[in-house]
Amino acid sequence: MDTTYTNQYDGDGNETGVVDTTFTPKVGSELLANQGPLLSKLSLNNGTYYPTVMGIADRTAKNDIMKILRKEEIRALFPKDSRFAWSYKPHENADKETTKQYELSLLKTVPGSDKAPLEGDVVVKASSDTDPTTGEIGVALSMNPKGAKKWGEMTTKASQQGNRSIAIVLDSMVVSAPTVRNPITGGNSSITGSYTIDEAVQFANVLEVGKLPAKLDILQSNTVGPSLGAKNISRSVYSLLIGFGLLLLFMVLYYAGGGLIAIGALLLNLFFIFGCLSSFGTVLTLAGIAGVVLTIGMAVDASVIIYERIKEELRAGKSNLAAIQDGFSNSYSAIIDANVTTILVAGVLAYFGLGPIKGFAIVLIIGVICSLFTAVLVGKMIIDWYTKDKGNELSFWTGFSKDKFANLQIDWMGKRKIAYVISGVFIVAGLASIFTRGFDLGVDFKGGYAYNVQFAEGSNVDTEAIKQGLTEILGSTPEVKAVDSDNTLRILTSYLIEENGEDTDVKVMDKINEGLNNVTGASTTLAEFMNSSSGDDLTHITQSNKVQPTIADDIKQSSKYAGVIALILIFLYIFLRFNKWQYSLGAVAALLHDALVVLGIFSLCKGVLPFALSVDQNFVAAILTVIGYSINDTVVVFDRIREYMGIYTNKPKNEVINMAVNSTFSRTLITSFTTLLVVLILFIFGGSAIKGFAFALIVGIVVGTYSSVFVATPIVSDLADNLRTNRRAKSGSSNKGGKSFGRSAKAAFDSSAS
Secondary structure (H helix, E strand, O other), rough: OOOEEEEEEEEOOHHHHEEEEEOOOOOHHHHHHHHHHOOOOOOEEOOOOOEEEEEEEHHHHHEEEEHHOOOOHHOOOOOOOEEEEEEEOOOOOOOOOOOOOEEEEEEEEEOOOOOOOOOOOHHHEEEEEOOOOOEEEEEEEEEHHHHHHHHHHHHHHHHHHOEEEEEEEEOEEEEOOOOOOOOOOOOOEEEEEEOHHHHHHHHHHHHHHHHOOOOOOOHHHHEEEHHHHHHHHHHHHHHHHHHHHHHHHHHHHHHHHHHHHHHHHHHHHHHHHHHHHHOOOOOOOHHHHHHHHHHHHHHHHHHHHHHHHHHHHOOOOHHHHHHHHHHOOOOOHHHHHHHHHHHHHHHHHHHOOOOHHHHEEEEEHHHHHHHHHHHHHHHHHHHHHHOOOOOOOOOOOOOOOOOOOOOOOOOHHHHHHHHHHHHHHHHHHHHHHHHOOOOOOOHHHHHHEEEEEEOOOOOOHHHHHHHHHHHHHOOOOOOEEEOOOOOEEEEEEOOOOOOOOHHHHHHHHHHHHHHHHHOOOOOOOHHHHOOOOOOOOEEEEEEEEEOOHHHHHHHHHHHHHHHHHHHHHHHHHHHHHHOOOHHHHHHHHHHHHHHHHHHHHHOOOOOOOOOOOOHHHEEEEEHHHHHHHHHHHHHHHHHHHHHHHHHOOOOHHHHOOOOOOHHHHHHHHHHHHHHHHHHHHHHOOOOOHHHHHHHHHHHHHHHHHHHHHHOOOOOOHHHHOOOOOOOOOHOOOOOHHHHHHHHHHHHHHHHHHH
């Protein structure tokens, strides 16, 4: 069938020569007749592919082929000093188009073992390189003296034999099989081919890793079918566009010309976000898109803080130019504090998060930084150009928004005991549910396999019948949940999760497919069931996720660390900024309140709402995002309390606190509304993969807005007899604009009160 070249070795394992051997497999009629079970799945190399390649096969057939080749009677047909290995990447056809087929190679090994003649520990350096003569992109490779000697012997013999390749294998997969053109005796090689720059860099990194002493076990994997991925992307893009459109409409209707500038800054913010992600080479996952959508809602916060402050200055009788100048200068403190706390939380999430959650955190950090730049710097430049350079007046209100929330005189502190009771009831009910009903833990937190299975059109999708059928097959009861996609169920099981065999995943899917066929009466093959591209007429997996119990424990542990460290960082930052521990304790108490309420609602609503409320990595991201959002709101209120304590030195503490809350209420309400608007769109259009995440954010935004006024602020009031410091507030400093605002704000409030 083929000619192989067998190395001869002496007693010390040194090569003594090469013997040509004609290899003719003794294949029985069962294997070759009508192509047989093997050749019906594997297309043999007829000279089209590289010499090392035996043949090519579809991805779904790889496991079946290896089962056949591992049989003793089949394995005996091949040389003992050889091994099989699949290609790392799919096969490319003659037109350089990627197919869904993989190459199977037969590789020579050291006699008596499955080791390669030369291993990666001899590699000293590997880097991407470009051939100065041909312009081909390749990889430059350097070896130590031991490796250089062995490499020289191998390449000399390969070049003498003609058209021979040397395979480079990582984790039992062939990442490259370059053909040897000439002997390489100096230890420095150049591997060229049809590589892109990114492929060459990746290949060089693989070579430079060297020989890893440990076996690689996949502890967590996640697969999303192309149809489901495209659907999730389109839904998220729709959410992005709809949310942005509604924000555009609201900002123009509420802030007139100022709203247009805010929208321009927001557009620029999106441009910077996607530019940064592209330059960093970040993969934009579904969680990353959610981070962009959330950033849109939060990006208007800085503009809202500034514009509400400008409106206060205008109501105090200042000119347009003076109001703009003082509005910006007096907003910086609140904006910086609010965004730094959000970045702290996102940083913790980026450090402890895994996979897509880390991507979400990175997108959020980039978005917050970009929004600061666009809203504060770019927004100020555009406004100054329009008002100072062009001499135009810029409006920051419309007819209905001019005096909205301008003259509030609500006694917030007088209602704090009622708020304490309401919060206490929610927390106690939530804790009772947590300890009795528990949570709907996702596969991230308990380990196992999770599959989204789309059933064939016309199938009888009965959740209880499918659960019963799978229980009989698997020997344990899986979780079967409906998702909002048509004819789709999510199946979670811990069947064989402790096994680490190469084909364990296939065994699990085979059993599930068998159980589903028994229930539905279908005859779906394993290959069809595993193929995420199967049509609507076939039952198939659209998404799969596997998490080993060890990684699940790690995720739970890292989630606890993330929450605790986020709270500690916020406590320290608030203490440093406000110089009183009461502010820090009030802020952290409000954040604990928010987290407990969201946790309690997820436990209370488990199995009640028509969508999954899984506690998984996405939920942890939502909780930490809620913490960042809530502290953002709380800090703005605290900043105004500190400022007013320096202005109204003769007024009672609670009266000053009420004044501060009333003056920031418009900002609190508008920011919460705009963020809630975008997240609500994400919840409606985002699809099943992100619905639970968006629901947690919706609950968190509502609860976080409430806690800033009714939990954090009252706790500060009850714990501190005196909130005034020796230093005057910012508005009473030597800054001229600050002094002017201090007097005008006092006059305006006293006037409205009278």
